[in-house]
Amino acid sequence: MLIDFFFMLKDAKIPVSIKEFLLLLEALEKDVARHSLDDFYYLARLTLVKDEAHFDKFDRAFGLYFKSISTVFEDNAAIPLDWLLKRAVKDLSPAERALIEKFGYDKLAERLQELLKEQKERHEGGSKWIGTGGTSPFGNSGTNPEGIRIGGESTNRSAVKVWEERSYRDYDASREIGTRNIKVALRRLRKFAREGAAEELALDATIRATANNAGYLDIKMQAERKNNIKILMLLDVGGSMDDHIQRTEELFSAAKSEFKNMEFYYFHNCVYDHLWRNNQRKHAERFATWDVLRKYTLDTKVIFVGDATMSPYEILRPGGAIDYYNDEAGAEWLQRFTKAFPSYIWLNPEPESIWEYRQSVAIIRQQMDNRMFPLTLEGLERGMRMLSK
DSSP states (O other): OOHHHHHHHHHTTOOOOHHHHHHHHHHHHTTOSTTOHHHHHHHHHHHHOOOGGGHHHHHHHHHHHTTTOOOOOOTTOOOOHHHHHHHTSOOOOHHHHHTSOOOOHHHHHHHHHHHHHHOOSOEESOSSSSEESSSOSEEESSOOSSEEEESSOOSSOOEEEEESOOOOOOOOTTOOTTOHHHHHHHGGGOOEEEEEEEEEEOHHHHHHHHHHTTTOOOOOEEEEEEEOOEEEEEEEOSGGGGGGHHHHHHHHHHHHHHOTEEEEEEEBSBOOSEEESOGGGTTTSEEEHHHHHHHSOTTOEEEEEOOOOSOTHHHHSTTOOSSSOOSSOHHHHHHHHHHHOSSEEEEEOSOGGGGGGOHHHHHHHHHTTTOEEESSHHHHHHHHHHHHO
């Protein structure tokens, strides 16, 4: 029954072989998976996928193939905890939300320290203690215009700080869906030059030389034309950018294809004192932002990609980063990039029509001297024209 599953993985561009498939079948015969779908998932991924870069493709293919499999609760099964927690989340009107007090960044941190000393039990649906639901600025799954999320998942995206280790999936450079038009837009930035050895046929020069040589063939060679534009792409990843993964991957894939002299780094929400290239190893393999600023030449084109949706504190305040303490404000680092590289833009996947309603977007646009463009074909055209100047 797994033959179709094997071919679905092949269709998903995962380099799985017959040998690996037979290894999976052998493991199943020896009862390694213990008749659990979760166990089978990990066994299949272990035996069939040899490069973690393909894990996301495997997850999508696995989910698509097994989407029809359903499970039932045991007769004595307990009600899932997340069902109970969702019951505690309050449904507030816009007017009620507006009445909730904003503590401010410094007072938030002080109040959290007090509660950590005082609180001795779990709370749900309240307005003071660390808990779930309710209007307290501490905890998760509640409603508050400014808070510190502790555990849980983002719902209102209003937290100014998060107490948890965050791990994000790298953007897939091989993604080709819908990238053709993006490539066409990016080609406005190409600047060709002859580089390397003379190993390409110079057709026009050969025709002229042959004609001047009374028809005797006189072959002329020339160096290959290469796009010598240098690109540095800085990509926001995780959090609210999860809503824009597909379009960002399309841009990333197209840019990797069009610009041979392109390097990239990841950041989260705003640029601070370090960047990274692998989201699974972001804490172990960091690149000092100062080193990045010094590494690239003045003619490098810098492209920021992000929705610029965050707490204003993350841009304007030291210590404002949502998931760690930053000694200098994000705005300081943005200014260093704009001073180090005269040619830069910011591409925003959020619709341009809603930018005026996001305070953080307005701040980022100011930092970028209004060089923010929507991540659409029309926006890319405008952005490439700006970088070409």
